[in-house]
Amino acid sequence: MAVQRRGNFKISDSNTTEKKIKRYNVHRQTSHSRAFIITLLLLTAICAVVSWLFLSFNDDITETLVSRWEALSQPRVFVVQCSEDYENHKRFPGCTPTKCGRAVSDNVVTKEEAQMLKRLAERGLSLGGSDGGASILDLHSGALSWGKKFVNIYRYFSAEINDVFTEDDFKLYRDVRGRIQRVIAETFGLDPTQMHLTKPTFFSRINSTGAKTTHDEYWHPHIDKVTYGSFDYTSLLYLTDYSVDFGGGRFIFMDPDGNRTVEPLSGRVSFFSSGSENLHRVEKVAWGTRYAITVSFTCDPDHAISDPILP
Numbered sequence: 278m279a280v281q282r283r284g285n286f287k288i289s290d291s292n293t294t295e296k297k298i299k300r301y302n303v304h305r306q307t308s309h310s311r312a313f314i315i316t317l318l319l320l321t322a323i324c325a326v327v328s329w330l331f332l333s334f335n336d337d338i339t340e341t342l343v344s345r346w347e348a349l350s351q352p353r354v355f356v357v358q359c360s361e362d363y364e365n366h367k368r369f370p371g372c373t374p375t376k377c378g379r380a381v382s383d384n385v386v387t388k389e390e391a392q393m394l395k396r397l398a399e400r401g402l403s404l405g406g407s408d409g410g411a412s413i414l415d416l417h418s419g420a421l422s423w424g425k426k427f428v429n430i431y432r433y434f435s436a437e438i439n440d441v442f443t444e445d446d447f448k449l450y451r452d453v454r455g456r457i458q459r460v461i462a463e464t465f466g467l468d469p470t471q472m473h474l475t476k477p478t479f480f481s482r483i484n485s486t487g488a489k490t491t492h493d494e495y496w497h498p499h500i501d502k503v504t505y506g507s508f509d510y511t512s513l514l515y516l517t518d519y520s521v522d523f524g525g526g527r528f529i530f531m532d533p534d535g536n537r538t539v540e541p542l543s544g545r546v547s548f549f550s551s552g553s554e555n556l557h558r559v560e561k562v563a564w565g566t567r568y569a570i571t572v573s574f575t576c577d578p579d580h581a582i583s584d585p586i587l588p
């Protein structure tokens with residue numbers, strides 16, 4: 278009996294141990310799940326804080342002024358307070374910026390005209406081109422990127438030049454320049470006859486090839502009036518489409534409170550007063566090829582240049 282009793286006691290003893298083990302396992306599992314949930318919550322909170330910091334301080338976060346998917350039926354204008362830059366230069370009433378800002382128009386140049394100008398740029402640039410990612414062709418001075426330097430296309434290719442460009446190409450360039458000049462005058466309330474074409478005025482071709490010289494480093498923030506001296510109004514005519522022909526390559530106004538972009542679109546004209554109220558840069562091109570023309574105007578007749586002519 279005693280043995281039996283001892284036996285029963287042993288059974289109930291092992292039941293208790295088993296229950297204890299079970300309870301311990303349940304407790305351990307619950308603790309693990311709780312720790313897992315707490316870790317997950319912590320990670321989520323850390324992610325949220327990091328994203329918030331990224332969104333608040335990352336200088337690449339931008340407002341899009343005009344998207345590639347829009348087709349503007351009239352110029353979109355953004356007024357910006359003029360910088361003091363113009364005070365250090367001789368003033369020309371009716372032209373020197375008193376109203377500053379930036380604007381974009383999709384109505385100045387047709388898609389067909391942009392296509393013709395792009396072909397002109399392709400033909401000219403096919404004669405040379407930079408070793409790095411940025412090549413230019415300046416129809417006025419004849420400067421053409423060539424490896425790590427420049428050549429004068431009119432001198433270097435004098436025998437071929439009339440096969441590459443036609444009188445119609447130059448007429449189209451002049452027409453387009455005149456229309457851009459008028460839209461800038463209308464937008465900023467200027468007398469168009471007081472505005473003069475100034476140098477440099479050039480076609481640009483940019484791809485994702487790495488820079489080989491500083492001439493290829495197109496992405497640096499700059500102020501056109503400082504970089505080029507004579508500029509009062511800068512215009513850019515785009516000849517290819519952002520996100521279709523190339524990636525990256527957006528135009529970025531770098532304002533004190535953040536970046537504002539213009540997405541290039543074939544035939545789109547973007548123009549702005551050239552002082553430090555319009556500090557800007559071009560985003561690096563990630564893929565494809567971006568074509569544009571920089572056409573600029575000065576109020577100072579001493580810095581005027583005439584339209585390019587076919588020799």
Ligand SMILES: O=C(O)CCC(=O)C(=O)O
Binds near residue numbers: 557569571
């Ligand atoms: O191609 C562009 O969008 C801008 C070029 C530019 O900033 C310049 O030519 O000064």
Ligand SMILES: [Fe+2]
Binds near residue numbers: 499500501511557
């Ligand atoms: Fe510029």
